[in-house]
Amino acid sequence: MRLSMVLEALDGCIKKMRNEVDPDLSGIQMDSRKVKPGDLFVAITGFQIDGHQFIEEALRKGASAVIGEIELDLAVPYVQVKDSRLALGRAASVFYNHPSRKHTVIGITGTNGKTTVAYIVKHILEHAGKSCSLLGTVSYMINDEVYKPSNTTPDALQIQELIAKSNDEFVVLEVSSHALKQYRIEGLEMDYGLFTNLSHDHLDYHPTIEDYFEAKTLMYNYMKPNGAGIVSRLSEWGDKLTHLLAVKEVPVYSIGYDEGNDLKIQDITLNGQTKFDIKLGETVYAVTFPSPGLHNVYNAAMAFLTAVKIGINPEVIIAALKSFPGVPGRFEMISHPEGATFIVDYAHTEDAIEYCLQAAKEHKAAKIKHIFGFRGDRDKSKREPMVKASAMLSDEFILTFDDLNGVPPEEMLNELKKLNDKFGSNKGLIIPDRTLAIQLAWENAKNGEWILITGKGPEKYKSDYELPASSDKETLFYLQKMNSKEKVIG
CATH class of the missing domain: 3.40.1190.10 (Mur-like, catalytic domain)
Known part of the structure; x- marks a missing residue:
């Protein structure tokens, strides 16, 4: 596809065009590492990395044209646009024939x-x-x-x-x-x-x-x-x-x-x-x-x-x-040998937590326990409402770590302590290691109880924990397996 055909879709977005050559494009890339000869490279200004820094690399790899937001003079056609992200979507739609x-x-x-x-x-x-x-x-x-x-x-x-x-x-x-x-x-x-x-x-x-x-x-x-x-x-x-x-x-x-x-x-x-x-x-x-x-x-x-x-x-x-089979990591139910029900869910907002805990009440749970934490470097304003909702609707809750995303463990632990002091009363407990928090709930689960583990759903852990598992579901399966081994040995 010719560059000129792609540019027709960028009407109103183009600020300046340098070098009027009309190359035949073999592909479009926004990652310079993936550029092949004949590709159009679109430089995106990201939140951590500026794609304009990699234009030279894209040219070395054979890019035949470049789109970006800053003013440049290149050996290949360069299209300066108001917003590279907007231009990328329009260009990709045209390239792949809508x-x-x-x-x-x-x-x-x-x-x-x-x-x-x-x-x-x-x-x-x-x-x-x-x-x-x-x-x-x-x-x-x-x-x-x-x-x-x-x-x-x-x-x-x-x-x-x-x-x-x-x-x-x-x-x-x-x-x-x-x-x-x-x-x-x-x-x-x-x-x-x-x-x-x-x-x-x-x-x-x-x-x-x-x-x-x-x-x-x-x-x-x-x-x-x-x-x-x-x-x-x-x-x-x-x-x-x-x-x-x-x-x-x-x-x-x-x-x-x-x-x-x-x-x-x-x-x-x-x-x-x-x-x-x-x-x-x-x-x-x-x-x-x-x-x-x-x-x-x-x-x-x-x-x-x-x-x-x-x-x-x-x-x-x-x-x-x-006949709906459910969704991985969305209210997934796992049975405990003592007759308790464990739930793995992605709920990470006040409303979603309320939905989950209310569902346990609607199904006549004998006791409701809740295990959850917070993403580091994410919306802090929703943390207090989440703990408040859990304190109101669960019988016990354990605050634990979620993805820290670079936040020091001591800082997150301090945050958990403050929230537990405010809402925990006699209900709240803090166990930073997520797998050990789940293990404690597993080892103390009784018939008719519902234990909800929320926040991650099917996602893999980003932190290392004590038990050899990489997700909430894997942790439960590990504990299930260990419980079966203990019964065989016993």
Whole structure:
């Protein structure tokens, strides 16, 4: 593809063009280490590394053109743009021939529930005989192949490349606020934009909750001409978004408890099983969903309405929901030999913790214990509300380490002590080693208790701990195995 064809997509973004040669591009790269002869190199100003420092390396490796933000005079065509991230997304979309136009694309944003809704939608589509790719927090799944994710939402270049590689009819994509602010979905065109909810999170990146919300609304700038929003109106933010989309003349379908919604949730039963009714028009459908908790009622309802709008028969959707296998690291249940239930979940906000602990109460847990910690160098303002929520809803909690991300252990330990002093009363305990915290809960678990381990879900540990395990789930499996060995020896 000629450079001139790529530049047509950068209309309004180009500040200056040096060297009018029109080379034939063999590829696009934003990492100088990956540059091959004939590639277009896009220099991105990152948060830690400035890609402009690697332009010379890209040229040595054979880059035939460069895009960047600073003024330069190079031997190859150089395009100075206002924002390299925006330019990258548009250029990649053109280079890969606008791949999102060849699929039905479903974008999902919100604080909580993105991953679960994505997996439910994929499950329903496949149950209905459709093929579906998924790009999200847990994994990227394309053409039945699984790739390890780099971020919740891939970078703009990777998104276009993965979607171009997909032969699947549908593509489901989790869209984070960081991705929206950083133009990672620039050049993407969506058929459906789902909004799950909004709560206190990422306020280390966004200055206010209002800014966080506004970032989420940016997703709706990428709708296809006939695209539509599917919005949960179970919070004020959903109502606010519905009005905003009406002004933008984007069609909106909503879920909620009121008759004014396209899908009305009613008659919820959470006593050991998750059952609820869905009212669509004048028809009521009874739904049984294997994942526990009120939050999963909301997740299933979002997926239900999306599938209906796609054109899938409600009875097929109901059958699919009944057989949903769950999501790795999202309320994963592991049985203890004494009859206790251990839960591994990614919950890392006040709302998500409340959902998890409330689900345990709804299932009549004899006692609720909670193990969690905080990411170092991340949003500190949500820590106190998280501990407060745990202190209110659990019978006991253990504060432990999560990823420290360069924060000294002594500093994090001091933070945990302050929070425990404020909210712990007789409930709180501090065990810095995450595996030992889980081990203590395992060794003292009793019949009917629910022990929730939150914050990491399926993620690997970044720190070294005493037990030979690399994740919360692996720690539980290790303890399970050791318990079996002890029984054999005994």
